[in-house]
Amino acid sequence: MPSAVSAEISTTQLQKLQFSPNNSFNRTTLTKTLAISGLVLYLFSIFLFNDHPNCQASHFFLPLGFTRPTPPKPNPTDHHSPTDLSHIVFGLLGSEKGWRYRKSYVETWWRPNVTRGYLYLDRAPAKDLFPWSSSSPPFRVFEDNAKLLDLEESKHVAPILVRLVHAILEAFRQEQEGVRWYVMGDDDTIFFVDNMVGVLSGYDHTKYFYIGGHSETLRSNFFHSFDMGFGGAGFALSYPLAAALARDLENCLERYWYLRVSDQFLMSCVADFGVSLTAHKGLHQIDLLHDISGLLSAHPQAPLLSLHHFDKVDPIFPAMNRIESTNHLMKAANVDQSRLLQQTICYQKQTNRSFSISWGYSAHVYENVFPRSILKKPLETFRPWSKDRPPRPPHYRFDTRWPSDDPCEAPHVFFFESVGKSGRGDEIVTNYVRSWPRGLPACSVFGNHSADYISKIQVLSPVMKLPEDGRSECCDVSPLGGTNIIGVKLRACMEDEIIA
Missing domain, CATH: 2.70.130 (Cation-dependent Mannose-6-phosphate Receptor; Chain A)
Structure with missing residues (x-):
């Protein structure tokens, strides 16, 4: 088997091959020697590349000092792959007191070890809520908001605004790898995650999107805004918009400290980025009372994404x-x-x-x-x-x-x-x-x-x-x-x- 050593021509041999009038080697001998050496190098290269199929022969014939660029590594967050449930993070706003009565709603749609997200509580759960159910989302307690509650001596921010701000901030900080959408909602909201995946996959998650639903009651939209997504029904923020909001939310609190409705506050912050609401008829605030069977029996022609306020209406069956x-x-x-x-x-x-x-x-x-x-x-x-x-x-x-x-x-x-x-x-x-x-x-x-x-x-x-x-x-x-x-x-x- 030829080796790299046997294929080399030493300096001494090259000196012997130099042409001179008195040299015993003639031009024919030199030609034969070079031909044999070239054949040896060729056979050696074939052996080397067959033994290492991932090595390309073209690499050996690049100019000296030139390095072929290394192909980029695959991006783990391929933006062209279909959106699935792993690309969505849910942030649920709740209270320690209310969770005792509402956990059963969430556990009907939450898929343990599949659904991503957190339940954000106003205080640490009491002992009777432990051991924490594996069928529930993992919980987080809101951070200390004292600093934000009093931005200036004359400006007192509504606590509900701060809770929403921190829920978005914390969800963004805790979950970023492979995330395309952040869906925020209340702990008495039932989400239909397969439909959510289907609907969100129809939007470009690399652009700024704020997707939400209106209230069913005309007066609620009139008093708040017709360009606002009602948070109980849930709203979705694309990753780029959530990232921009995370960088600006505390400044936005200073701009809109006087607002008292968290959904209206978020709409105002989003509007400052030049983004308006993309309304979807499948997100239901259920600002209704008593028997909603008439509404559910004639649902709009749109995938059902959420149902809110189940504590406020009659049982649906x-x-x-x-x-x-x-x-x-x-x-x-x-x-x-x-x-x-x-x-x-x-x-x-x-x-x-x-x-x-x-x-x-x-x-x-x-x-x-x-x-x-x-x-x-x-x-x-x-x-x-x-x-x-x-x-x-x-x-x-x-x-x-x-x-x-x-x-x-x-x-x-x-x-x-x-x-x-x-x-x-x-x-x-x-x-x-x-x-x-x-x-x-x-x-x-x-x-x-x-x-x-x-x-x-x-x-x-x-x-x-x-x-x-x-x-x-x-x-x-x-x-x-x-x-x-x-x-x-x-x-x-x-x-x-x-x-x-």
Whole structure:
């Protein structure tokens, strides 16, 4: 096997090969010697590069003193990879007192060792909260805010502003590696993280984005701002915007020390960077009272991202308390969040019936044919969030329908009971059962086709995720022969199909 030593030509040999009139070596001998040496070098290089396949021969033929640049190492935060849950950090604002009653809400959607983020408490948890549940987010206690609470002798900052400031600052300081979004919310908010990932992946996380939701109550937006994301519902800050805010938040406190609403304060700080709110209809502040089933049964055509104020409204399912209702809704959410609460409308023309399905929550059957433009308006089963008694209109940021006792207008109401896969495994089956009789006669105007006999609605939906193509799904109705069960099959709408 040739070696580097045997391949070399010594200085002495080179001296012997020099041309001179008296030298015994002639030009032919020199040529042969150089040819043999070149062949040896060539064979040696082939051996070397075959033995080390990662070494490139071109490296040996670079000019002296030139070093080929080392390829850059892969970036662990590849901005071109799809956004997933690991790219999102949640910061939840809570209180030590309230956590006893609200932890059950958070534990329905928090995924231990998967979801990233922290619960920020106003004081250290008492002994009865230990051992800390592994199903809860890790907690942090707010830092000492005394310095910020009194910026100047004449300026006293509202403590709630400081809490929000420090929650953002601390979340940013504690979690940066691979982070694309910071989502802030309250500890009585239920987030739907799969939908959150899907929605945030549609925005460029390398740019400044402030994504939030409005209040349902018109007056709340009027008194605060129509360009403000309501923090209870949750808002999302892209990494670059969160980084800029982290550098400026304490200065922003000095500029807006007089504000008393933390969400309005954040909006003002964001506006100073030239950024306005990107509103999303799936973030729900739930500034409503009592029964919100009418709203949830006609959800806007947008992925459901959050539900806030569950302590302030009635349980969303009959015969269940608030925690039981939350767990029940999450049974459907854990199977298909993309369709959760998405409204699908279809008709049984031979009996003049309209069917409105809020996937994973409810089904309404009307003994009349109503166009989608009517059925997409929520029934006003709720009341506005207002201190006025009675509240003065206008009330809401959306159209509503007033409940009616007219049998041609009042729906038969069914609520989500169960979810599973079909026998073939290619469809999802959700069942909706009647919780109480409607208590009205049949609609005589449209043929007395009473729907009182129906006890269950069985809905078949595709296993594949609902595409966000700007259209709702369509559906077909088919009675399950000889039973009191109606089957509804969801499908993609055909081109130019009219839902009416």
